[in-house]
Amino acid sequence: xxxxxxxxxxxxxxxxxxxxxxxxxxxxxxxxxxxxxxxxxxxxxxxxxxxxxxxxxxxxxxxxxxxxxxxxxxxxxxxxxxxxxxxxxxxxxxxxxxxxxxxxxxxxxxxxxxxxxxxxxxxxxxxxxxxxxxxxxxxxxxxxxxxxxxxxxxxxxxxxxxxxxxxxxxxxxxxxxxxxxxxxxxxxxxxxxxxxxxxxxxxxxxxxxxxxxxxxxxxxxxxxxxxxx
Numbered sequence: 001x002x003x004x005x006x007x008x009x010x011x012x013x014x015x016x017x018x019x020x021x022x023x024x025x026x027x028x029x030x031x032x033x034x035x036x037x038x039x040x041x042x043x044x045x046x047x048x049x050x051x052x053x054x055x056x057x058x059x060x061x062x063x064x065x066x067x068x069x070x071x072x073x074x075x076x077x078x079x080x081x082x083x084x085x086x087x088x089x090x091x092x093x094x095x096x097x098x099x100x101x102x103x104x105x106x107x108x109x110x111x112x113x114x115x116x117x118x119x120x121x122x123x124x125x126x127x128x129x130x131x132x133x134x135x136x137x138x139x140x141x142x143x144x145x146x147x148x149x150x151x152x153x154x155x156x157x158x159x160x161x162x163x164x165x166x167x168x169x170x171x172x173x174x175x176x177x178x179x180x181x182x183x184x185x186x187x188x189x190x191x192x193x194x195x196x197x198x199x200x201x202x203x204x205x206x207x208x209x210x211x212x213x214x215x216x217x218x219x220x221x222x223x224x225x226x227x228x229x
Contacts, residue, residue: 001054002061002068003045005029008038016087025085029062029071032092039064039090046085050076057103058141059093070136072099093136100170102129103140107180109148115182119152124181130158131170138166147180156180 008019008026016026025043030036049055055073062071070093077087093099105128115121130143145161156179158169171177 001049001052001058002063003041003049005039005041005062005064007065008040011038020084020086025088027088027090029064029090029092032094034092037064041088043085046088047083050085053104054141057101057139059136059139060090062090069093070095072101095136098133098135099139100131100133101139102131104129104142105179106142106144107147108144109146110150112148113150115150115152115154120185121150121152121182122185123147123150124183126178126181131172132163132167133170134167138164140164140167143167145179150180150182152182152184154182 005027011026019026019040020043023043024040025046027039027041028036029039059070059072061068071090072093073088074091075087075089076085078084079086105125107123107125110116110123113123116123132140132143143161143164145156147156150156157176158171158179159176161179163169
């Protein structure tokens with residue numbers, strides 16, 4: 001993706017406020033061999049660009065002062081309650097230096113799995129993005145994960161998926177985190193419990209009939225009458 005930035009001469013809270021009032025967003029670009037440089041961008045164009053997933057996870061072409069350079073989005077700051085971007089940061093990209101980025105996970109074909117199609121299960125996405133390290137040329141826009149092989153009770157771990165060429169996962173804490181888990185829906189459990197309850201109800205009358213005591217003889221009331229005399 002390509003966007004246009006402009007050089008920003010003034011800095012400070014007052015200058016940034018005046019810039020925002022004119023429909024611009026202050027920012028900075030840093031890293032690489034050059035010095036940090038103050039920039040400004042058109043707010044409306046930036047607002048629409050930030051709605052695209054690729055703007056957050058791919059290498060961008062930034063046109064600045066008639067030259068185009070490779071950058072990555074590193075930070076965005078928003079106003080607490082207005083629909084306004086207050087500041088944005090970009091990092092220059094060096095083709096020979098590895099990047100550390102978060103890329104989104106795209107889960108596909110879950111509806112074709114045995115767990116969803118036949119076993120009344122729901123697929124729970126434990127992670128929605130993954131920290132990776134790679135060279136700029138190997139940076140993927142997203143990582144696609146095929147869930148068609150899921151079955152009831154399964155969990156899918158990081159070491160069970162194939163990462164793109166040149167990409168290494170960066171994990172903290174757990175070396176092999178869970179990406180996806182499969183859980184049984186409440187409807188499936190209730191159906192099983194309902195069937196068991198119906199079976200128990202049908203068996204109850206037969207059991208009660210066997211357990212009921214025999215009726216007393218018909219002559220018993222007459223004996224009671226003689227005893228009273």
